[in-house]
Amino acid sequence: MSRRGFLGVAAAGLAGVMLAPGIRLIEIAQAAAPTAGASPKVRWGMLIDTTKCATGCTDCVTACNTENGLDPKPSPTSAQWIRKVEIKEIKTGRASSVPVMCQHCAEPPCVDVCPTGASFKRADGIVLVDRHSCIGCRYCVMACPYKARSFVHEELSDQKPDVPRGKGCVESCTLCVHRIDKGEKTTACAEACTRAGHGAIVFGDLNDAGSEISRRVREIQTTQLRADLKLDLGVRYHGI
């Protein structure tokens, strides 16, 4: 046997060789590396420029419903992760349209009150519900000052594989956590708003001084909703 021929046979044999019980070289090659996970160095947040948000436009709401498999034609009892609120100052008549969703507080009241620890804040500032331990008591729904949380009253079918949701649990905006974990840089609502030409929603890392959101919040005046509660929100509004 020639030297080259011997090497070929040896390589072919090696691919099927057991390294340890149950582990073959070929399996190591196939396994994709898991993602790094939520980093405490990151603080995900959103800037909503209400001067750019159009009255009557609900593209962000529709995009959220589609992305997360929510009811496309919501009933009064359907879960709602983002909603459009029309506000008007009575004395001056100045009106604005404001999308409101989970504000991803640094000090979330929903986490404080949760009796099972199902409501929690990730290392990167995203506030979520772990449905595995949610008992559906709805204490968090009551505690949230922004009415951001919804309860799922009825059995669901055909959920998105990336967004499991079901009856008996509370849920709210996840900042499209399934996208962020995969390394995508925007949420469904921000993407839809940009696509519609408004660009009123900017998503990004508030801790990264070089990110667009950090630059914008440095340059323009922004407000936290109910700032008096001192919850240190991840979502900021301009123009209200």
Place this chain on the structure above:
Amino acid sequence: MRSLAALIGLLAALSAGGTLAAEPAGRTPKPVVETATAGTQCVAPPEVMRRSHMDFLKHQRDDTVHGGIRGAKYSLKGCIDCHASPKTGSVAKAETNFCVSCHSYAAVKIDCFGCHASKPAEAVAQKEPK
């Protein structure tokens, strides 16, 4: 009275034989384990998965939900991608589908699919436009 009992026994035997035609004769119907999609390789040998899949998944779910770690070795989505039935496209829709066939045999009620999709991503995507 005895003839009635014999008739009931015969009927029971007939109906059992009808529904479990593919099964070897025995007192207990064995689970029909559907084969995974051809050309796919499970993350662990069958005997390990049969005994420990619940531990793998439970450990992984906390890493994923709380830690944001995705694409790790064990994942429910990974199971579904290979084990969805070619007929129903699901692991839990029909009695013979992969997860349900064993779990009904073992009398273990799983509520995974109350929230999790029981179909692979492509199947859900195909269904959406209509």
